[in-house]
Amino acid sequence: MQTSDIHAFFADEDTLDREDYLFFTYVFETDGDPREAAASLACEQSTAQWKRPCVDEDFRPAHAAKVVDLQVIDESRSSVFAPDFSGKSRYTRARVRIAHPHRNFGARIPNLLTVAMGEGAFFCHGVTSIKLLDIEFPESYLFLFQGPQFGTRGIREMLGVWDRPLFFGVVKPNVGLDPQSFAGIAREAWEGGLDAAKDDEMLADTDYSPFEERMRLTGAARRDAEAATGEKKIFIANVTDEVDRMMELHDIAVRHGVNAVMVNAMATGLSAVRALRKRASVPVVAHFDCIAPMSRHPHFGVSTTVLTKLQRLCGCDAIIMPGFGARMMTSDDEVIANSAECGSAFGNITASLPVPGGSDWAGSLAAMYEKLRTLDFAMVPGRGVFGHPMGPRAGARSLRLAWEAIVRRIEFTEFAADYPELRAAMETFGAPAARAETTGPMPAMGYTGVPILFQRN
Amino acid sequence: MQTSDIHAFFADEDTLDREDYLFFTYVFETDGDPREAAASLACEQSTAQWKRPCVDEDFRPAHAAKVVDLQVIDESRSSVFAPDFSGKSRYTRARVRIAHPHRNFGARIPNLLTVAMGEGAFFCHGVTSIKLLDIEFPESYLFLFQGPQFGTRGIREMLGVWDRPLFFGVVKPNVGLDPQSFAGIAREAWEGGLDAAKDDEMLADTDYSPFEERMRLTGAARRDAEAATGEKKIFIANVTDEVDRMMELHDIAVRHGVNAVMVNAMATGLSAVRALRKRASVPVVAHFDCIAPMSRHPHFGVSTTVLTKLQRLCGCDAIIMPGFGARMMTSDDEVIANSAECGSAFGNITASLPVPGGSDWAGSLAAMYEKLRTLDFAMVPGRGVFGHPMGPRAGARSLRLAWEAIVRRIEFTEFAADYPELRAAMETFGAPAARAETTGPMPAMGYTGVPILFQRN
Structure with a gap:
């Protein structure tokens, strides 16, 4: 790239109409000049060739991505991938902000992914490693998406629960149960106090558990549990399947009284999730399968x-994400940031319910609540409810008791002395998770009226 | 996990009916006992909880994944992710082969991805890093998939070309061209000798280049080029879009005489590709966007x-993959292995055409051919054709001339002396790529009859 060409891929952000651009933030490593590498990044992801030979034209003013900020972070003698891709011994790490004109691709998820994390970004001369950190969207672009149909508020409305976190649970054993047994233990957990029982992410439409029969029996069990408890209940059916079958599974589920669906979003593709949201008449819950392979490396x-x-x-009403605890290999900060992202200001797009998942049980609720510092989340134990030694009813009750302890400001272990469901849980799952060091006021308790807690955007 | 439980996740492969299982090979790193970590991997990706509390049952015989081979590779004091996820200073790297009963999920791509690369594999206690290396499929499982409709043989039949690699080209400038100009330069390249012109992976259905108009004009240009040259020509239209729109784009393209479609497979999701293949009446070409973020780390x-x-x-007739050259950050061995994979024995599934892509031009053909050691590939230059200083017609002709030099066993630089198209290419793109060290006989030249070269499966 010529020096004059490099210059054409830089711009002063204040001179741009921000509504015309998405802003991509990357951290990258280069074995060359960071300014040249940043220009190449902008070039390769937009007007890789900006004119025809022998024709006097230049597509860069209208179509080129532009570097609007570039900050060198540090220099190092080691590379993420060295010595495989470069013989050089000095690498510069930098953070770049690129304004990309969305007229190049429009409000289309696959085309957006292609631009932001496709060949241009990951096969760029001089860029030896790269991570896409953030995408910022102008309001007029967001307006072209539906976003969640229910979101946190809608799910709370369905349940009529406003004053506490929500309690989801993954029916276990996760594979192998026949539909009758499945519906039976889901009902036990609902009756014990679970708000939403859900299919495991691995559960599919199989011979040993045909989808329609599981829906018929579990949909009925959900209504029975509502009658028995006087509480509203949700069943989240995993409709993850081929994209042309997923819609049909949604319809079957809804027909049998199922009132939420789950999709393994990256496994089906985000575009399929967006299509499902268009079709769905119930909340769409996303599971985090297949995200880690592309996101874990720092x-x-x-x-x-x-x-x-x-x-x-793409319209996920609830987003199950890697939560707290060693197995999830995700820092507390990352869990907290992703949970907050679900409710951050996002144009016309409703807040999604964050559902940090891990190996949770009653004893991890207090730490989770204190770290997230909001009531607007759901926990989603599996074995913590369905592997409870006294059974799923007691497992579900242990969650509600754990919340009662928090509200009454009684230590879990002390409170447990009075409740066998909590004592048995501790015997199986160990000591409660370490409490967070709280440094500010916690959200109001005993909230029963106007949903002020859900007005984050 | 108890010692007796670990044992339940191991099996002798010879005792299994191989038709009932997929075989996953992973390389993983553990900060604990490799045998226990391998058992956890098998457990977490299948029967994470194999019985209900207080019920005498065991779902493992029918549903558990089983470790059938485990080989320790080495020990190290450093980890891929340390010190972030583990305070321990000793890590064991091991290779494991796991037999997973496909009755757990069936012949469904999203569900298969969930099992092989979802929560179970990437959030497993004691497994500090992991890479999925391979999946082996039994024939009865493969039989549930269509695979490519055309494949290498079908594409060759369309073109009537049997005796050389195929020449694809990405129309450039990649973004910014109006449909009329786009069709014009595609026609020039076809007339110069290109077999297939294709949309850039970033090209979408946009205001500046409405899809239907691009199809109408370029479809007509393709037929004009066929009439002018007496050769068959292919136009590959990028139908990458939201999954519910992609099918419509396919239909529009075909209606206007377009005879192949391209999809950015990971950007739309593999399941959408499978759905497109069901719908398609023309070859489906895959582009490699969004693969690198999950695959590059060793x-x-x-x-x-x-x-x-x-x-x-999923039925991709041609697979564009990262090819040779520094920009592609992929080892020659990996390019060669992936190209060979397109034609390896795969049950009833037809061979796909491998299309290694990079910054190719006429001068990289000989090296590519010698490294791949087959005629069954396509090259896919962008600027090498459409950025050729004498224009796309000369750019396309430079590829055909480069092949003529190979057939006549004349060095590129020597041959170039007689052809301005080659000399100009060298002035712009540099010296020809280093030839491979050939160690065996090359495939037959001047092949004109029975397609013996395409009988690899």
Whole structure:
């Protein structure tokens, strides 16, 4: 790239009409000049060739992506991938903000992904490693998406629960149960106090558990549990399947009284999620399968922030994400940031319900609540409810008791002395998770009226 | 996990009916005992909880994944992710082969991805890093997929070209051209000798280049080029869009005489590709966008082998993949292996045409041919044709001339002395790529009859 060409891929952000651009933030590593590498990044993801040979034209003013900020972070003798891709011994790490004119691709998820994390970004001369950290969207672009149909508020309205976190649970054993047994233990958990029972992410429409029969029996069990408890209940059916079958599964589920569907968003593709949201008459819940392979490396791939935003944009009413605890290999800060992202200001797009998942049980609720510092989340234990030694009814009750302890400001272990469901849980799952160090006031308790807690956007 | 439980997740492969299982190969790193970590991997991706509390049952015999081979590779004091996820200073790297009963999920791409690269694999206690290297499929499972409708043989039949590699080209400038100009330069390239002109992976249905108009004009240009040259020509239209719009774009394209479609497979999702293949009446060409973020790290993520296999399984007739050259950050061995994978034995599934892409031009053909050691590939230059200083017609002709030099066993630089198209290309693109060190006989030249070269499966 010539020096004059490099210059053409830089711009002063204040001179741009921000409504015309998406803003991509990357951290990248280069074995060359960071300014040249940043220009190449903008070039390769937009007007890789900006004129025909022998024709006097220049597509850059209208179509080129432009570097609007470039900050060198540090220099190092080691590379994420060295020595495989470069013989050089000095690498510069930099953070770049690129304004990309969305007229190049429009309000289309696959085309947006192609531009932001496709060949241009990941096969760019001089860029030895790269991670997409963030995408910012102008309001007029967001307006072209539906976003969640229900979101946090809608799910709370369905349940009539406003004053506490929500309690989801993954029916276990996750594979192998026949539909009758499945519906039976889901009902037990609902009756014990669970708000929403859900299919495991691995559960499909199989011979040993035909989807329609599972829907028929579990849909009926849900209504029976509502009658028995006087509480509203949700069943989240996993409709993850081929994209042309997924819609049909949604329809079957709804026909049998199922009132939410789950989709393994990256496994089906985000565009299929957007299509499902258009079709859906019930909340769409996303599960985080297949995100980790592209997001876990700190300096390479795509951040979970981007993927959380995209799931919300595509209309996920609730987003199950890697939560707290060692197994989830996700820092507390990342869990907290992704949970907050579900409710951040996002144009016309409703807040999604964050559902940090891990190996949770009653004893992890207080720490989760204190770290997230909001009531607007759901926890989603599996074994914590359905592997409870006294059974799913007691497992579900243990969650509600754990919340009662928090409201009454009684330590879990002390409170447990009076409740066998909590004592048995501790015997199986160990000591309660370490409480967060709280440094500010917690959200109001005993909230029963106007949903002020859900007005974050 | 108890010692007796670990044992339940191991099996002797010879005792299994191989038709009932998919075989996943992973390389993983653990900060604990490799045998226990391998058992956890099998457990977490299948029967994470194999019985209800207080019920005498065991779902493992029918539903558990089983470790059938485990090989320790080495030990190290450093980890892919340390010190972030583990305070331990000793890590064991191991290779594991897991037999997973496909009755758990069936012949469904999203559900298969969930199992092989979802929560179970990437959030497994004791597994500090993991890469999915391979998936092997039994024939009875492959039989549930259509695979490519045309494949290498079908594309060759369309073109009537049997005795050389195929010449694809990406129309450039990639974004910004109006449909009339686009069709004009595509026609020039076809007339110069290109077999297939294609949309850039970033080209969408936009205001500046409405899809239907581009199809109408370029479809007509394709037929004009056929009439002018007496050769068959292909136009590959990028139908990458939201999954519910992609099918419509296919229909519009075909209606206007377009005879192939391209999809950015991971950007739309593999399941959408499978759905497109069901609908398509023309070859489906896959582009590799969004693969690198999950595949590039040598010890983490998902291998390109797996993704090549899956694209073939989903019915991609041609697979554009990262090719040779520094910009593509892919080893020659990996390019060669993925190209070979397109034609390897795969049950009833037809061979796909491998299309290694990079910054190719006439001068990289000989090296590509010698490295791949087959005629069954296409090259796909962009600027090498459409950025040729004498224009696309000369750019396309430079490819055919480069092939003529190979057939006549004349060095490129020597041959170039007689052809301005080659001399000008060298002035712009530099010296020809270094030839491979050939160690065996090359495929027969001047092949004109029975397609023996396409009988690899």
